Amino acid sequence: MAFFLAVANRKGGxxxxxxxxxxxxxxxxxxxxxxxxxxxxxxxxxxxxxxxGQGWSEARKANRTIADYFFDLFDGQSLQPKEYLLHGVGDVANGDGRAPKLSLLPGSLLLEDVQGELFLKQAQQSNDPDIVANRVRGRLEQLLRRFEGSFDVVILDCAPGLSFAALAALKIADKVLVPFRPDYVSQLAVDRIALIIEGKRNLDDLEEIPIEDRRYVCVANYVRDANGRERTLIEEIALVHPMLETQMPQRDGIANAFDWVSERQPIEQKYGNGVVDLKQLYSEILPMIDNAT
Ligand SMILES: Nc1ncnc2c1ncn2[C@@H]1O[C@H](COP(=O)(O)OP(=O)(O)OP(=O)(O)O)[C@@H](O)[C@H]1O
Ligand SMILES: [Mg+2]
Structure with missing residues (x-):
């Protein structure tokens, strides 16, 4: 059984x-x-x-993206879900220079359109928009779970905002990791996603769930001033929400995550001065997975 880790925040960037x-x-x-x-x-x-870019174009042309996956399998057709996955992805190597066991269900520019189409399809069976929305979300939840037998960890990289797919991801996640930037508008964004994840209406209701029992945990990212104003902001959020000890500074090495090179390299080389942050983050997330599975 896989551990589902959603990474979500309605705020972008x-x-x-x-x-x-x-x-x-x-x-x-x-x-x-x-x-x-x-x-x-x-x-x-x-x-x-x-x-x-090229690998992604090929996946689009072959109709092997998440939008295709949702559309093709929504009605329970017997296509094989695993046909939509790519294996050995990423540009880092194991110690032996080979590809790690890392797979991808590629994204699609059409994901929002497809969710709209699925809604309309489902709307032919009911006039109640709430019922229709629940059915679409429920079906997407089932489709997201389909791969749980083949992996140890499934990471769901959510879009900003609240699509059906994002809501389904939040629902099935064993843990939701909520990255935020320590600025004045972040607290509101963290409050909002926390209420959605825990299904509460307001912060008073949320407080009924002890911090250590919450299904989400926050991580401060892009920290530039770990001892000043930003530290106060992080501490204020940590009074109300679970917070990782790890704080990710603004760093070139972390920005390197966005680079793609065609030749595999050791993870230490890819992340450079960000490896120390990644090690810390990893050491906090790994026990959550190992203790749950
Ligand atoms: N700690 C960091 N140090 C330096 N750059 C960072 C750091 N974290 C993120 N970035 C950069 O900030 C930008 C936004 O990051 P990213 O795309 O991961 O955010 P996101 O929440 O996924 O955005 P979106 O909501 O658009 O999906 C990227 O260019 C990324 O390289
Ligand atoms: Mg993103």
Whole structure:
């Protein structure tokens, strides 16, 4: 049974794709885990980082993206889900120079359109939009879970905002990692996603769930001033929400997560001065996975 780790925040540009890809590399290379990344964002950043522009174009042309997967299998057709996956993705190597066990369900520019089409399809069977929305989300949840037998960890890189796919990911996740940038508008974004994940209406209701029992955990990213104003902001958020000890600074090595090179390299080389941050992040996430499975 796979551990489902969603990486989500309704706010854009906070490091969701960066953290998803870095953890996928770390868990597959250092942890020896069989990892699948599902790219739930129509910007397709995770896919571009893991297979490069050409690889992604080929997946689109072959109709082997997440939009195709949802569309083709929504009605329970007997196509093989595994045909939509690419294996040995990413540009880092194991110690022996070979590809780690890292797979991808490639993203699609059409993911939003397909979700709209699935809604309309389902709407032919009911006039109640809530029922229709629940059915679409429920079906997407089943489709996201289909791969759980083949992997140790499934990382769901969510789009900003709240698509059906993102809501389905939040629902099935064993843990939701919420990256945020320590600025004044972030707290609101963290509050909002926390309420959605825990199904609560307001922060008073959320407080009923002890911090250590929450299904999500926050991580400060793009930290530039770890001892000043940003530290106060992080501490304030940590009073209300679970928070990793790891803080990811603004670093060139972390920005390297977004580079794609066609030749495999050791993970230490790819992330350069960001390896120390990745090691720390990995050491906090790994026990969550190992203790759950
Ligand atoms: N710690 C960091 N240090 C330096 N650059 C970073 C760091 N974290 C993220 N970035 C850069 O910030 C940009 C946004 O990061 P990323 O795309 O991962 O965010 P996102 O939350 O996935 O965005 P979106 O909501 O658009 O999907 C990228 O260019 C990335 O390289
Ligand atoms: Mg992203």
């Amino acid at each position: 906070v490091g969701k794709s960066t953290v998803s890809v870095m953890l996928a590399h770390a868990l597959s290379v250092w942890g020896g885990k069989r990892v699948l990344i599902m790219d739930l964002d129509s910007q397709c950043n995770a896919s571009l980082i893991l297979i490069g």
